[in-house]
Amino acid sequence: MRVLAAMSGGVDSAVAAARAVEAGHDVTGVHLALSRSPESDRTGARGCCTLEDARDARRAADVLDIPFYVWDLAERFEADVIDEFVGSYAQGRTPNPCVRCNERIKFAAVLDRALALGFDAVVTGHHARLDPDGTLRRSVDPAKDQSYVLGTLRPEQLAAARFPLGDSTKAQVRREAAERGLAVADKPDSHDICFISGGDTGGWLRDRLGSRPGPIVDADTGQTLGEHDGAFAFTVGQRRGLGLERPAPDGRPRYVLDISPVTSTVTVGSAEALDVWRLVADRAAWPHEGVVACEAQVRAHGGVVPARAQAHGDELVITLGSPVRGTAPGQAVVLYDGDRVLGAGHILATG
Amino acid sequence: MTYLDHAATTPMRPEALAALTASGAVAGNASSLHASGRRARRVVEESREVLAGLLGARPSDVVFTGGGTESDNLALKGLFWARRAAEPARRRILVSAVEHRAVLDTVAWLSAAQGAEVELLEVDAAGTVHPETLEAALARDPDSVAVVSVMWANSEVGTVQPVAALAGVAHRHGVPFHTDAVQAFGQLPVTVNASGIATGEDAPDAITISAHKVGGPVGVGALVVRRGLVLQPLTHGGGQERDIRSGTLNTAGAAAFAAAATAACEHLPRESARLAALRDDLVRRVQHEVPGAILNGAPLAGPPGAPRRLPGNAHLTFPGCEGDSLLMLLDARGIECSTGSACSAGVARPSHVLLAMGASDEHARSSLRFSLGHTSRAADVDALVEAIGPVVERASRAGVTV
Structure with a gap:
């Protein structure tokens, strides 16, 4: 089989490519250049699109003795991921750019181009399992499982995807990389959003959206407790950095409950008020009809809660057996049966 | 190779x-x-x-x-x-x-x-x-x-x-x-x-x-x-x-x-003539296989004794194909060429040379440089001519913008 290995420069994608080679496939490595600004290429910003990462990927491809190219997807990435990220925040939603990148870049633009160029499949270093029948499952390493960020992919996107690492723990992957002589064996994991160097999402958004001041309002009393510079700097469920001088009357911490971009109002209240029992999502990947008992996960490294999901037309309504906190429109909700992904959608509304 | x-x-x-x-x-x-x-x-x-x-x-x-x-x-x-x-x-x-x-x-x-x-x-x-x-x-x-x-x-x-x-x-x-x-x-x-x-x-x-x-x-x-x-x-x-x-x-x-x-320099006039003939053959036969291919730069034949083009250079645009795709597909068939200028990340940018000549971004991105030298033989041109048709056909399926 001719396979294209997407190589970020990290240890996971390097070992995934190595396993594809070992499986006897004709493997070509490709590094996706996602950053447009030459500065970010030179400052060595953390993430997955610096020059250093491209070099690490190239070096790994050399060790594996496979052809290696860089594909420039910066324009697509900017339009489909970064602009959408900024636009979502401006509308008070909390997008997950990794989910979006998988939907629009890795398993869309890259996959389409690979298939058009005669490749049979795209290999990535995601920690997830894909059964021959197309069922997506969690990785055997619960701490590194990435099935959540793949959950919204449609069957036709998964059909040509290969995840060779799903049966291994991260520790095993690192050990294998060392045994194979891959220099990225002990390269640290990247955690930040790849296009925001330094991890200051609020500051990054303020640079793009400018200052949009508004009030911080108490949910119970309606009283204005303070001012803020821009609602986009807040996410639902956020506790720190509210900048409120006076403590709540009951002395308990306050959380962001709601963000209204139209009036630039940030509503805060108690932890209990954050509890969400019901989610309405789109049907990004939900082929099922009727009521389906399952477990719901609403963030990449969150736990699951019991849930019942039912499609209503274009929407997916999920009632939860126990509440989730700090859940905002824009996030993905992925529904599981044990380690099996049943499907997913993007949250449209909560409550 | x-x-x-x-x-x-x-x-x-x-x-x-x-x-x-x-x-x-x-x-x-x-x-x-x-x-x-x-x-x-x-x-x-x-x-x-x-x-x-x-x-x-x-x-x-x-x-x-x-x-x-x-x-x-x-x-x-x-x-x-x-x-x-x-x-x-x-x-x-x-x-x-x-x-x-x-x-x-x-x-x-x-x-x-x-x-x-x-x-x-x-x-x-x-x-x-x-x-x-x-x-x-x-x-x-x-x-x-x-x-x-x-x-x-x-x-x-x-x-x-x-x-x-x-x-x-x-x-x-x-x-x-x-x-x-x-x-x-x-x-x-x-x-x-x-x-x-x-x-x-x-x-x-x-x-x-x-x-x-x-x-x-x-x-x-x-x-x-x-x-x-x-x-x-x-x-x-x-x-x-x-x-x-x-x-x-x-x-x-x-x-x-x-x-x-x-x-x-020893046999320069003879060697230049040999390369120019080989290059002319390359361009003619590639354009025969891919009728839409466009030669960039000066015409092949210059005034006698004062060529307007390097004898070993053939620079062609294949409309509808990404230069990157063509290079990769040719490389997979053992044919090595270049898309022109590459930035330090290895990302092909549209050539500043072609842009300065008035080419569009898309035209520039769809180009390949084939350059001949002292080890080039007719068999090299034959290999390219045999591969270029299917490669262009395949690359055009992937399109110009990803």
Whole structure:
């Protein structure tokens, strides 16, 4: 089989490519250049699109003795991921750019181009399992499982995807990389959003959206407790950095409950008020009809809660057996049966 | 393996490899006073004389460097600094818009950090700088220009510039003229013999050449500098090369450079004709397989004795295909070529050369350079012709934008 290995420069994608080679496939490595600004290429910003990462990927491809190219997807990435990220925040939603990148870049633009160029499949270093029948499952390493960020992919996107690492723990992957002589064996994991160097999402958004001041309002009393510079700097469920001088009357911490971009109002209240029992999502990947008992996960490294999901037309309504906190429109909700992904959608509304 | 990327680097010639290993095996610093030093010195000086002879220059005009990029840096920075020191009003630098990055990045730095005012000379659709364009830029304020630099032949599309005419224009305004002849040397008669580099009005004042483009090793080059032309050095520490360039002399590299250049220039008219015929065959047959393919740059046939295009260069656009895709698919079939300029991340950007020639972004992105050299044979062209049809068909399915 001719396979294209997407190589970020990290240890996971390097070992995934190595396993594809070992499986006897004709493997070509490709590094996706996602950053447009030459500065970010030179400052060595953390993430997955610096020059250093491209070099690490190239070096790994050399060790594996496979052809290696860089594909420039910066324009697509900017339009489909970064602009959408900024636009979502401006509308008070909390997008997950990794989910979006998988939907629009890795398993869309890259996959389409690979298939058009005669490749049979795209290999990535995601920690997830894909059964021959197309069922997506969690990785055997619960701490590194990435099935959540793949959950919204449609069957036709998964059909040509290969995840060779799903049966291994991260520790095993690192050990294998060392045994194979891959220099990225002990390269640290990247955690930040790849296009925001330094991890200051609020500051990054303020640079793009400018200052949009508004009030911080108490949910119970309606009283204005303070001012803020821009609602986009807040996410639902956020506790720190509210900048409120006076403590709540009951002395308990306050959380962001709601963000209204139209009036630039940030509503805060108690932890209990954050509890969400019901989610309405789109049907990004939900082929099922009727009521389906399952477990719901609403963030990449969150736990699951019991849930019942039912499609209503274009929407997916999920009632939860126990509440989730700090859940905002824009996030993905992925529904599981044990380690099996049943499907997913993007949250449209909560409550 | 079908190697069609000789403009990037060409295989080392046996003569050069022999000279490299012979000299490399012998110890000796050419600056030392003892017998080993004298032996090394003799090798360097004989190599210098050989290169000077091939170029029609004096041996003392040849300054060995670490390669073409260093030679371009030395010429532009060295001349700019020296000219401005002598006459502070000389801040302008005129270079063509289609120069190699070794020139463009150098003048960009001089502009950003050294107060230079850089003007890019426009080219026509074939990539040619017209002497009138240079004349107009100089005439605006000739006393403010420090240096003019226009390459002898373009590295991407192979267009040969009217160097003698351009040098004449610069000289009439009293401005030194540098040319990057890295691509031209060994493929065209690059000589300053006609009127002599020391006195000739139409000869460049400084010429950049590089060993690995003529079948020598990487890491050796030269700047041929007219006597009396003052350059400030880039590097300090020993002043081994006329106090313009410091560093222990690369004895083996110089010997291999001279051997390669001798071999390249020895049969130059015949070899150029052979490459041009092979190249014409390549273009004709590729266009037969892919009727939509467009030849960029100057026409294949130039006036007799004065080709407007490097004999080994074929630069083609395949509309509807991404150059990256074509390169990858050809590479998978053992055919090696280039998309032109690549940035340091390895991402292919639309070529600044094609954009300067008026091409659209999409046209520029859909282009490939095939370059022939001393090891090229008819079988190389046959292999490309056999592969190109299916490759273009496949690449066009992936489209131009991803």
